[in-house]
Amino acid sequence: MTLRPGLILAFIVLAFLPYDPLADVGAMAADLGAGPGHWLGTDHLGRDILARTRVGGRIVVLSGGLAMLVAGGLGVGLGALAGWFGGLPAAALRALGGGLSAIPSLVLVVLACLAFGGGPLTLAIGCGFASVPAVAEAVAGRLDALRREEFVVAARGHGIGNARIFLWHLLWVNTRRLVARELGVTLTLLVVTEVTVAYLGAFGVPEPTVSWGNMLDHALRSGCANPWSWGAPALATAATVWATAPAEEPT
């Protein structure tokens, strides 16, 4: 399902509408069902679920964005280097990338949270690094194939400088859709890892920052008083994962 820009914009705007997680706490309003004041009811500490699900998107936008930045920046850079020059850099990339991608992404994120303390920043950088090999390999593979294509040789013939060929023809025109797909996978990785780490233990997004992982973990741990308390974050996670996973292979 190709993401319409309008949808993304709405998601971001909704996420960043003002909401103070701490002011919303009120023991009196704990575990209310869906009602007038709270369309999806409240969780076991009296906080409005609809608002928290909406604001949970901030982690996806901020941490997700940072993860994609890290994965994109490093991935394209390394991939381009290896793809364009081949030979030694390609072998070095394969060794480095191979080592990094051999470690399961969750293990890498967990070890990063262990070393640098959990939180949205560590999660973002951890997921970013875990996706670098995939992006780099995709870019290197495509560049390596294109390098020998006729139109590159022809362009050189016309006197177009190497840099311009490299930047415009190869990187932007040919690999941007490929890189976009890989960054979609990075975003999915972040959303899924955030929920998993919150359930498993101490490294998730700390309170009171709002995140779907936290909401799901607290709801399951404190008995299932209001089904929306775990239903809303689960649906939000599933929708995001489903939306960012492109339906078809981009050519």
Next chain:
Amino acid sequence: MHRLLLPALLLLPLIAEAGNLRFAEDQAPALVNPIYGSTMAEARVNELVFEGLYTDDTELATTPALAESSRIADDKLSMEVTLRSDVAWHDGQPLTADDVVFTIKAMQDRATASTESGRVAWIADAVALDARTVKLTFVRMEARPEDKLFFKILPKHAFNGLPVRRSDTFRTKPVGTGPWRLALFNEDNSITFKKHDGWRDAVGIDEVTLREVADKNYQAKLVLYESLEALVRVLPRDLAMLQNNRKVELYPYQTNSWWYLGYNLNRPLTANASVRRGLSELVDVDALLAPVGTGARISGPFVPSSPYYNHDVEPTVADADEAATQLTAGGLVQDGDTWKKDGRAITLTAVAPTSLESVQEVAINLQSQLQSAGIKLDVQFLDDATWKQRVWRDHDYDLLLGQWTFDRNEDIREQFHSLGTRNFVGYKNPAVDALLDKARDATDPYVRKATLREAHKLIAADQPMLFLWTLDSYAAMSVRVKNVLIHPFYFFTFAPKWTMK
């Protein structure tokens, strides 16, 4: 590949026979060896498998276990203990005096690195006079040394001399003299214990199984589903479900544990007593307690039903104006609705252990209250290892949310004496030190009571911690288990008397 793990792979389904008591622990003990074990789960398992020279009787008075009799020397500096003659280790070998001497030497041996060495620090020397008599000499005069001879005895023949190592083969096949022997380490971290037929008394239940159930939500349900016969600690929110059920009975038991919000007295801001008092008065503790469960407020380092609790000292009550005067006296300035020090807004860091049940709810409520009072608090939840480093060694925090559990003697020395090993809030008050020393040496219970109540008053006044509450704790037992008597600290001390229909 040591032998024991291989057969476990068969994983024969553990169906509930009549004589199989299954109980749950959050985490199975990593090692079944009393000189290394010290978590509550390990203490309970050691109670099944090992025995000490003395133990508690059903009236919780000291009574001989492996010891038959003892004679204290007139100068109260040594004693001779004679062992019972009818005791056999699980592997059939007889109990000898050398075993007792070996255990004491092992715990005191530096290279063995026993975390339980504190239990034998008061013994200067141990000598085996003959096969069944041990002579112990003490560091200081001891009025009733039997009260301190509860530590578990290990078989000398199961080790090859000192130092004892954690990786000795003893870990695969622990041998004790207790009512149950350890039969099998199973694959999924559960442990099976079988009745020790050679034990000196009748054992009511043939088999006991420890199940590791990490997720607390399941533990109560598994009791409901009759997959477990015993649950050591029931969560407050599961009480209603279990109380309704006619197949389960709840046993209240006394644990002297209380929650606290500790201030780091080495940090400039919280070193100031009025700032601490002001902060304490900003917090509405009853609202914090609501999501956690039923409990009682406390005003000092004891539970309300303790003999040492000073009822004249009132718990702090949330009082915004009083808090304001205290904070101003402490050098803070209220600018609009935020508190500032030297022009900068106050931001405090609080740390809390994730292993403490419902600590997240308490922390969020606390943050919300302090934020509406104008102080920004961010909370970091630490797992056990990080907690030990950040709190015990580096004292790297402003506020600290935690819980202490004491045994029947409620000895708060380690926490509040300036030389205490667990005084990581950095509390120093010479008057309190004097009171704690006097209480330790008092021989008159009235004097000890009065002294510790005075200490309670002084500590509450200094407010190194905001003392929060103590929670009611329950064990749940299936009705099929008969003749149940629970030891408040070690749980299984009277288990041999239990029977199962």
Next chain:
Amino acid sequence: MSPSALVLLGALSACTGSESAPEGAAAPIESSWMADLVAAPASFAERVGGAREGWIALHRNDWRAAAAAGGDPEARSAREFAKFYAVLAAMDAEVWSRMGRAWSARGTLPPASLLPWLIGAALADAGRDEEAAAWPAGEAAVPSVAERKRLHDRVRAGAADLGSLEATQADALLVEPVEGGARELADPWVLRTHARVSRQRADAHAAVDQALFSSDLGAPLHLPAAPTDPGADADACRGTVRELDASLDAWRTSASANASPEGRQLLDDLRLVEGARARALVELAVTALESDRPTCALALSHLAIDHESPRAIGPVNSPTLFAALASAELRVGHTREALDAIEVLVAPWPETRGLDETLSTLVVLEGLDRRGDSRE
């Protein structure tokens, strides 16, 4: 616990567990006051008659308010007072006796203190003469103590009012200075005075036929025969409770099935079944204590407590329940747990402060040489 905020147990268990299926034969509960009330909820108004407030207070186990309302509730509360103080008086004597034994076994009894005399006085007052013989007797050496003894004698003879004792309850009977502190000794007579006076008042009232909010469940409940092995006594008594629960569950399901909505609401809001069950079990526990079967009394008290608000007096947890629990814990040797139970009574019943202090001294005495341990 205000009646209106009663916890509706059914709602809580809906999410996390399922109701257990009722089984067990129907019992003669049909002939109990509960059955009549649920069958005809309207009759509640005329059964309560003028002393409505009194009956509501009795339901909440607030005996002082019930006594103030006069009429039947006052008679019923007088009987509750008598039973409550009788249990406490017997426990008080037991605490003094055990402290005396423990301290003399240790051999560190302070010679110059009035304590030994007080132990003797408490035992003599409780009629345990052969034990009292081992302790110093005769006139109290300290004038204030002798004067207090005379005050108690006058109150017991009816020459002075119980109220005159109120002033004495705030602080200790005697404060003995001791090296670096003080020893606060408690009044050894106060609870037996209350027991005797409340007994006289209870007998003064005519028998009350109105069984509303009483422990009468249609058929009298009996303690099971004491088994030969004392260890199995607790389970025998637990068996009785399970049979009672089975019949109560069966009755409750059938009653609320064909009761009118008001009847069902009355049943649930006022927790009639839980209240009556708790009262019946407390009565059994007190009988078990009197027939020297503490383990049975302990089991009955544990099963009677409402675990949702285990440290508050209310429609289910009556003051006598805590007294019986404390007494049973003490006799079984769990002194610390006995102190835990008495703690609940100290605030609403100031006259128990003396017992609380003596009991806490016994707890400290028993653990004087133990090595303390603490864990996070």
Next chain:
Amino acid sequence: MARFAAIGWALAGRTLTSILSVLVAGTLIVGLFARAPGDAIDTLENGDSVRATLESEWGLGGSFLARVGTGMARLSTGDFGESLTYKPGVPVLDLVRTGVVTSAQLLLPATLLGLVLAFGAAALAGGAGGSALARIMRLLSGISALPLVLGALAAVNGVNAATWALLERGLIDRPSWFALPEEPGLVRTGLAIALLGFGSARFAQLTRRARSMLAVLDSAPFVAAERARGGPLVPLYARHLLVPTLRLAADTLPALFAGLIVVERAFHLPGAGTSFWESCAHRDWPLAAGLALAFAAGVVGLRLLSEAVAVVVDPREREALA
């Protein structure tokens, strides 16, 4: 002969890079672990009283670089040592072996199930098509995108509650696998495999890759020729799908490990995932490093294998390498 030499050299180069990858992975793991606050001694109750003795024995003393040095020195000499705090004294290699064996019983069937589901769905979608099927496919990939945590807990609680309801009404007698997640049995393992294979958006990813592979083959000229001749299509497809499927499996394996940890904790299965998670909590770095390295070596080995098979099976690969 020259061609064989070239291929030999290329494969040797690939193996060297793979070994280098495992070393990179090892250094990264040991480095991150050494950086973590709190060490194995901190997880012991009153561990500080014996810190001096244990620090030297367990190689935990000294600065960050010293700890990484000792760690790498031990690993490179193949001395994985013993577990420190999770299962004290048990050699790490034993724990890794039992962990991997138990987890393989989940991972392999789950990967197989995932692939079968994906290719089945891709074949169906590619064939008759039609909006009804597409809608079902979208729904399935939506469900599979639900967080695995929720799926696992819902499965355990749902199955337990249903069985208990039947049990209480006496309709069935107590099944041996009841109650999850405690009792071992087919239901527990089956549920775990199903969730692992289908959950955490696996269905959508695999179906997408499968459909693109089938699309490439459908339009390939030699397939059209074979279809024209009316010859058997299935063996042809099978031969051509072997290599990409192997490579697809090699790619999904690391992603499955995340699901493995969740499923093993939810269903209380004692595999490599639980051991890894517990060793992190216990700061048991030899065991954690051993497990992570074993897995990394497994993934790199599988990738190497898929390349080797590709070279053997597919002539074009051989040309590319030469």
